[in-house]
Amino acid sequence: MVGSCSLPHDAPMAPQTLSTQRRTRSLSPLQSRRAVPTVIDDRALRAHVLRRLSFGARAWQVEELEGTSPTDLIEQLLGAEPFWPDDPVLGSDDDYSRLPAWWLDVMSDERAGVHDRMIWFWHGHLTSGLDKASPSLMYRQHQLLRTHAMGNFxxxxxxITVDAAMLYWLDGAGSYAGAPNENYARELMELFALGHGAGYTEADIRSAARALAGWWVDGDTDDEVRFDPDSGPTESLPFLDRSVASASEVVDAVCDHPACAPFVAGNVHEHLVGAWPEPGRLDELARVFADSGLEIRPLVEAIVRHPSFLEQRLNRPRSAVEWFIAVRRLFDLSIDWWPLDLLGQVPFNPPNVAGWSGTARWLSVGAEMTKAQVAYDNAWETATLDEGDPVGDLLGRAALYEVGQPTLDVLWQAAGAVESRRDRSTLLHGLLAMSPEFSLA
Amino acid sequence: MPATPARITRRELLKWASAGAGAAAVGVGTYAAGRSGTPSASGVLAAASDPTMAPASAGQRPRSPDGSVAVTPTAPSPIAPVQSPVDVGQRLLVVVEMAGGNDGMSMLAPYGQGAYYDLRRSTAIAATDVLALDDEVGLHPALTRLHGRGAAIVQGVGSFDSDGSHFEMLARWWAGAPSAGGIRDTGFLGRLADVIGDPAAPAVALSVGSGATPAIASRSASTVAIPGADAAGYLAGAGDDDPFRRLFQEGFAAFGTGASMFELEARIRGLKTQSAAFASVLDGLAGEEGDGGYPSSDLGQGLRLAAQLFAGEQGVRIVHVPMHRDFDTHDDHNGRYPALMDDLDTSLNAFLDDLAARGLSERVLVMTTSEFGRTARDNDSGGLDHGTASNALLVGPVNAGRFGEHPSLTDLDDNGNLRATVGLDQYYATVAEGWFGVSASEVLDTGATAIPGIF
Known part of the structure; x- marks a missing residue:
């Protein structure tokens, strides 16, 4: 049980929550007013839970939940009704700007919880993108993910195998069994369901490609997906030690493959916990997932109810979208999403079929420059901070409860270097967005 | 039959998305300004620059007396050897990455073999259209300037146990490990940067792309990934006349100092320091008016930045430029591929002109990479699926001509794909030894040796 004073052994050493250890400096009388707890308290844990199971913590949420233990909060979030946002207004089919903006607003909504978190995960896992599918087809796929995000894999x-956006994205549309397009067949196994090196062969890919052929998207009837028997498979094909003659049988064979449950379970764990599970833990989760008939909810519950979920804090960088939403929230501004293009994470437009895999991509010099531009250009309209304790006020607004001494020093130094209260607020907001702690998920 | 929607490429989408953002750049531009409009369907490419270039620079230069190049050129070559007179310590490298899987047989078409036309029923290039190098092969028709300038073409580059996965093969190329299970913790270019770079340089290797690519992961040298130079002014360069921005920059740099309590925090602090240092290199680049003859593509802009950084002599020795184009031509290959080659030809041409104007021609080598070629036979979507071996280009102070052996079009592997004749590690060894004078064993663990005759 993670209580208010226990810092688990294998968790990354979180920095102390400041104040009493601050070195005495003569910079400003402002500093002496800062007073926050020195232990990892439930607020830090609640903020962690909200960061991982929704799209970030708001200060008022963390405060309002006073008395709710982190484990109770996990249960609250798991039990919440799914959020069904209003449809986006898409505009014309060549207007690509609205859909990413719509999703960012949905993610920023306080009703967006575990269900929305998992929609976002599946989008990065079962990828399609605006560069090959129209906004209306991408939204149709989004609704598919919304329907199944916590349902059955x-x-x-x-x-999604016969979803119009996917048929375009991975070239299934119009594939002809006589000389099929192999793109979807390969990625279905490598990236969606089994993992590279899971034991399938090039011959399996060729068989699957033929069995998956025949589907197309009818542009004359509102992009209805149709099957053309003349282009489809004409015989049963050997595939993963069985015989298949349709897309549906290919997907069933893939889902029944022993590599499927561990592969998917490991990926969901990595998303929520920030690290691939240890082998023993992966076996447990794969069993939960397989025994439930590939139901996603029991898998998610098993992941987040485990002590490791609360222990593994601050162990991965915020992705660009997570960082961006956090800045918009801290600045209380609806900043246009274009910087996400430079940061490499536009919702509905993953960079490639592997989505946004790994976390190293979020730590680059280029990303720092773009983030600095966002932080600097938008900090002018932020809240004016408390006169006596601007740093404490700022950290509270950011729902940051684990901040190290070096960062506090930088913020206090900056606070003391500016005369006007407004400029001080601007500078502190801009700098906090660039701090190491703000970069962590 | 299936209807295909009008394709808006990612590039066009993003061009449109960021229209104007680049110009807002340094200072206090704002992202929040509303933007509207529709994607520009007009080509990504600017007008071609003068196609009447002289071929690759003088072949009559004397061989470098220091001769630290480890390989003796012995292979037959159609053109007399060209030796860069520049000391290996001054040499620079640009790597053009064609992620997605570049079809080697479209870039260099084996038009002299009937088997090519048997395999490529819908995607072959007509013999009358190729830019012939000899009576066997010719360059893609869009590579006119490159054809005039000359290049060393390394044929059949790939892995001897290739894999059909983009991600597996990109990882192998980035790492310089031709087979499964090779080195993965650093990239070939990162290790090269470790050997040739100044340890104090703000960046020895640079990747002009939005993410931290494993290609430049190093052990010790500073290697940096950026999308462009536009936003550097936020992190460096504020003077006395801009005290507020200076406080922001000082605060940012200060985040790089201080003790870290855990590994990820230390990594992030290191990144702050590195970002501030490299931003000040970029901020110091002289602003240049106009497009300099470069197209607006990622490749064109990446090459332009490379030329500026090389001229700035701040320690950048290697620039990695992902083209970010759709080489993954599973369908409509012939409709999509010419734009890729046009971008390559136009961008390289502008770059080589620019290098000449800056007096850098003899110091810069360009090499191309791609994770694999495409299937020997085309599919019924007029496209090509994931294949194996491809062809690669070396441009700059090289002996123009063909190197390595073109893969057989009749003796295909069990999956009906081309058999590689040159390992990707051998291709890398050629550049390490032939261009930088770095023994291949310092940067590769496969025992690969250089292909002779190219330098």
Whole structure:
């Protein structure tokens, strides 16, 4: 049980929550007013839970939940009704700007919780993108993910295999069994369901490609997906030690493959916990997932109810979208999403079929420059901070409860270097957005 | 039959998305300004610059007396050897990455073999259209300037146990490990930077892309990934006349100092320091008016930045430029591929002109990479699926001509794909030894040796 005073052994050493250890400096009388707890308290844990199971913590949420233990908060979030946002207004089909903006607003909504978190995960896992599918088809796919995000993996995979956006994205549309396009067949196994090196062969890919052929998107009837028997498979094909003659049988064979449950379970764990599970833990989770018939909810519950979920804090960088939403929230501004293009994470437009895999991509010099531009240019309209304790006020607004001494020193130094209260607020907001602690998920 | 929607490429999408943002750049531009409009369908490429270039620079230069190049050129070559007179310590490298899987047989078409036309029923280039190098092969028709300038073409580059996955093969190329299970913790270019770079340089290797690519992951040298130079002014360069921005920059730099309590924090602090240092290099580049003859593509802009950084002599020795284009031509190959080659030809041409104007021609080598070629036979979507071996280009102070052996079009592997004739590690060894005078064993663990005759 993670209580208010226990810092688990294998968790990354979180920095102390400041104040009493601050070195005495003569910079400003402002400093002496700062007073916050020195232990990892439930607020830090609640903020962690909200960061991982929704799209970030708000200060008022963390405060309002006073008395709610982190584990109770996890249960609250798991039990919450899914959020069904209003449809986006898409505009014309060549207007690519609205859909990413719409999703960012949905993610920023306080009703967006675990269900929305998992929609975002599946988008990065079962990828399609605006560079090959129209906004309306991408939204149709989004609704598919929204329907299945906490439901059944097999059903979701069956449907997305013949989803119009996916048929365009991975070239299934118009593939002809006589000389099929192999793109979807390969990625279905490598990236969506089994993992590279899971034991399938090039011959399996060729068979699957033929069995998956025949589907197309009818532009004359509102992009209805149709099957053309003349282009489809004409015989049963050997695939993963069985025989298949349709897309549906290919997906079933993939879902029944022993590599499927561990591969998917490991990926969900990595997303929520920030690290691939240890082998023993992966076996447990794969069993939960497989025994439930590939139901996603029991898998998510098993992941987040485990002590490791609360222990593994501050162990991965914020992705660009997570950082961006956090800045918009801290600045209380609806900043236009274009910087996300430079940061490499536009919702509905993953960079490639592997989505935004790994976390190293979020730590680059280029990203620092773009983030500095966002932080500097938008800090002018932020809240004016408390006169006596601007740093404490700022950290509270950011729902940051684990901040190290070096960062506090930088913020206090900056606070003391500016005369006007407004300029001080601007500078502190801009700098906090660039601090190491603000970069962590 | 299936209807295909009008394709808006990612590039066009993003061009449109960021229209104007680049110009807002340094200072206090704002992202929040509303933007509207529709994607520009007009080509990404600017007008071609003068196609009447002289071919690759004088072949009559004397061989460098220090001769630290480890390989003796012995292979037959159609053109007399060209030796850069520049000391290896002054040499620079640009790597053009064609992620997605570049079809080697479209870049260099084996038009002299009937088997090419048997395999490529819908995607072959007509013999009358190729830019012939000899009676067997010719360059893609869009590579006119390159054809005039000359290049060393390394044929059949790949892995001897290739894999069909983009990600597996990109990882192998980035790492310089031709087979599964090779080195993965650093990139070939990162290790090269470790050997040739100044340890104090703000960046020895640079990747002009939005993410931290494993290609430049190093052990010790500073290697940096940026999308462009535009935003450097936020992190460096504020003077006395801009005290507020200076406080922001000082605060940012200060985040790089101080004790870290855990590994990720230390990494992030290191990144702050590195970002501030490299931003000040970029901020110091002289602003240059106009487009300099470069197209607006990622490749064109990346090459332009490379030329500026090389001229600035701040320690950058290697620039990695991902083209960010759609080489993954599973369908409509012939509709999509010419734009890729046009971008390559136009961008390289502008770059080589620019290098000449800056007096850098003899110091810069350009090499191309791609994770794999495409299937020997085309599919019924008029496209090509994931294949194996491809061809690669070396441009600059090289002996123009063909090197390595073109893969057989009749003796295909069990999956009906081309058999590689040159390992990707051998291709890398050629550049390490032939261009930088770095023994291949310092940067590769496969025992690969250089292909002779190229330098």
């Amino acid at each position: 097999r059903s979701m995979l069956q449907e």
